Amino acid sequence: MTMWKPKSLAQRRKLMLFGLLTPPTVFLAVFFIVPLGIMLVYSFLEPGLYGGVVWSFSDLNYGRILGWADTKYEKFDPVYLGILFTSVRLAGLTVLLTMLICYPAAFWISRMSAGKKNLFLFLITLPFFVSLVVRLFAWVLILRPTGFLNQALIGLGIINEPLEIIYTDLAVIIGMTYVFIPFMFLPLYASVEKLDMSLIEASADLGGTKLQTFLRIILPATLPGIVGGSIIVFIPALGNFIVPSVLGGAKVLMIGNLIEQQFLSARNWPFGAALGMMVMGTVLILLIYYVRLLSREDKNAEAK
Amino acid sequence: MLKSLRKRISALSVYGFFFFAFVYAPILLIVVFSFNANPVNMMIWDGFTFEWYKTIFGYQTALTESALYIDSTEKLHDAVKNSLLIAFTTTLISTVFGTAIALAVARFRFRLRGFYRGLMFVPMIMPDIILGIALLVFFVSVGINLSVVTIIIGHCTFLTSYVFVVVSARIADMDEALEEASSDLGADGWTTFRRVTLPMILPGVIGGALLAFIISMDDLVITYFIAGVDSTTLPVHIFGMLRRGIKPEINAIATVMLLFSIVIATVGLYLRSRKP
Numbered sequence: 263m264t265m266w267k268p269k270s271l272a273q274r275r276k277l278m279l280f281g282l283l284t285p286p287t288v289f290l291a292v293f294f295i296v297p298l299g300i301m302l303v304y305s306f307l308e309p310g311l312y313g314g315v316v317w318s319f320s321d322l323n324y325g326r327i328l329g330w331a332d333t334k335y336e337k338f339d340p341v342y343l344g345i346l347f348t349s350v351r352l353a354g355l356t357v358l359l360t361m362l363i364c365y366p367a368a369f370w371i372s373r374m375s376a377g378k379k380n381l382f383l384f385l386i387t388l389p390f391f392v393s394l395v396v397r398l399f400a401w402v403l404i405l406r407p408t409g410f411l412n413q414a415l416i417g418l419g420i421i422n423e424p425l426e427i428i429y430t431d432l433a434v435i436i437g438m439t440y441v442f443i444p445f446m447f448l449p450l451y452a453s454v455e456k457l458d459m460s461l462i463e464a465s466a467d468l469g470g471t472k473l474q475t476f477l478r479i480i481l482p483a484t485l486p487g488i489v490g491g492s493i494i495v496f497i498p499a500l501g502n503f504i505v506p507s508v509l510g511g512a513k514v515l516m517i518g519n520l521i522e523q524q525f526l527s528a529r530n531w532p533f534g535a536a537l538g539m540m541v542m543g544t545v546l547i548l549l550i551y552y553v554r555l556l557s558r559e560d561k562n563a564e565a566k
Numbered sequence: 567m568l569k570s571l572r573k574r575i576s577a578l579s580v581y582g583f584f585f586f587a588f589v590y591a592p593i594l595l596i597v598v599f600s601f602n603a604n605p606v607n608m609m610i611w612d613g614f615t616f617e618w619y620k621t622i623f624g625y626q627t628a629l630t631e632s633a634l635y636i637d638s639t640e641k642l643h644d645a646v647k648n649s650l651l652i653a654f655t656t657t658l659i660s661t662v663f664g665t666a667i668a669l670a671v672a673r674f675r676f677r678l679r680g681f682y683r684g685l686m687f688v689p690m691i692m693p694d695i696i697l698g699i700a701l702l703v704f705f706v707s708v709g710i711n712l713s714v715v716t717i718i719i720g721h722c723t724f725l726t727s728y729v730f731v732v733v734s735a736r737i738a739d740m741d742e743a744l745e746e747a748s749s750d751l752g753a754d755g756w757t758t759f760r761r762v763t764l765p766m767i768l769p770g771v772i773g774g775a776l777l778a779f780i781i782s783m784d785d786l787v788i789t790y791f792i793a794g795v796d797s798t799t800l801p802v803h804i805f806g807m808l809r810r811g812i813k814p815e816i817n818a819i820a821t822v823m824l825l826f827s828i829v830i831a832t833v834g835l836y837l838r839s840r841k842p
Binding site for chain 1: 578579581582585586588589590592593595596599608609610662663664666667669670674676682685689691692693694695696697699700701702703704707719720722723726755780783784786787791800801804805808809812816820823824827828830831832835
């Protein structure tokens with residue numbers, strides 16, 4: 263009898279674990295892992311004449327983007343790489359702007375009293391819960407030729423003609439910066455909060471200038487937050503097609519818009535899948551870099 | 567020294583003011599101009615009106631009697647109904663799934679534990695357009711018609727992760743000894759779960775559920791790709807309006823959505839901030 267009970271307990275725990283994991287595992291395997299696998303496979307197939315795919319291997323979908331092609335009908339066009347670079351540039355500028363805006367704000371809030379801190383953190387996260395389309399629509403109202411900004415500038419006598427801001431790269435960058443502020447703020451704040459203020463005082467006492475203190479103490483100490491925030495902003499910004507299609511109109515094309523076109527209007531799924539895989543590849547490289555950076559930080563911490 | 571310190575703090579506070587102005591001005595603008603009576607240019611103030619609120623709630627007014635308006639109001643109401651149905655169902659499923667995986671990973675040792683932990687972060691770091699098109703390709707290839715059901719499935723695939731993260735954080739704060747004490751006192755696994763574990767993690771579960779609800783209500787990218795012809799949601803509907811041309815009642819729709827999200831977010835953040 264005594265031998266039987268623990269065995270049953272172990273078995274019962276096994277059964278419990280099985281019960282907990284099986285339903286979500288089956289669900290995620292079928293609706294998450296399989297779809298991503300299908301997309302990877304499709305990126306190596308030929309497009310069907312009227313949408314869909316032809317089951318024959320082809321690396322031309324990548325060739326059209328990266329520079330090889332057969333002469334028959336799949337042509338290499340540098341325009342695709344150009345769009346990828348445009349996307350990287352716009353996403354990069356978004357990262358830079360959100361960082362410049364959030365860095366001082368993180369210091370500002372980190373110096374508040376505990377109660378005030380919580381209130382202000384809440385106020386910063388709150389717009390994040392306001393519908394994305396609603397927030398972008400607000401920027402349409404502000405940036406349009408007849409919009410709020412132009413009316414204010416004309417009213418103040420600063421300009422005579424309305425500025426053409428909407429449907430430019432600038433409008434897209436403003437929109438993405440606005441949307442991704444919470445993504446940058448929270449990781450930055452987490453590392454600024456941990457910063458030991460006595461180190462800054464020590465640096466000043468030892469005769470360090472403000473610039474030296476910033477470059478040699480504050481910047482290295484908050485680096486994980488800077489890199490983390492940058493990656494969390496860069497990833498959704500890179501593949502974004504909502505902001506460019508609302509604020510960039512037909513004039514600003516990012517890789518996300520190109521992917522959308524390939525799937526919904528051009529109906530060239532293999533090519534669209536290959537473009538998607540290029541985005542995924544870029545994201546993966548970034549993440550591997552970040553994980554390496556973090557593990558190096560850990561090793562440094564251990565060495566100390 | 568003290569003087570320069572004070573100066574620096576006040577400079578930061580001025581910065582803080584502009585920071586919040588930047589974050590909140592666009593939102594306030596929508597709320598204010600949702601009461602603007604000007605039907606042509608939304609940005610030129612032409613008197614106060616409730617017209618647009620009446621329109622979106624389906625009351626006919628002199629301005630909106632035309633068949634075109636009634637049709638678009640009906641579409642709006644269908645989109646709202648779809649959004650709510652999808653959000654409720656998704657929340658229910660993803661909360662159960664996410665909590666189950668969080669419990670399994672936190673309380674059991676098994677070979678694939680690390681795999682599950684990693685897997686649950688993949689949907690959060692993947693660009694949503696990738697998941698959107700992968701699901702579209704999958705549903706069409708397998709021959710499943712795009713509908714409200716496919717949207718619910720799509721939402722559950724990534725919202726399970728969000729629930730997992732929120733619930734896991736709560737379990738990490740919890741004292742495992744309480745569960746051990748419960749089983750030492752003779753409670754079986756189910757009783758321990760119901761009487762000890764669940765009440766302790768409940769704020770995390772509710773917080774995760776509210777987050778899932780709000781993200782499901784707002785999701786645009788994934789829904790956009792897998793929404794069939796008859797299964798528009800509210801964000802997709804508004805996105806369409808933004809692309810086709812803006813009508814003044816969009817301000818009122820946005821304001822109502824805003825109020826709705828703020829109420830849910832406030833409840834959620836309040837529950838999350840409560841200590842275990």
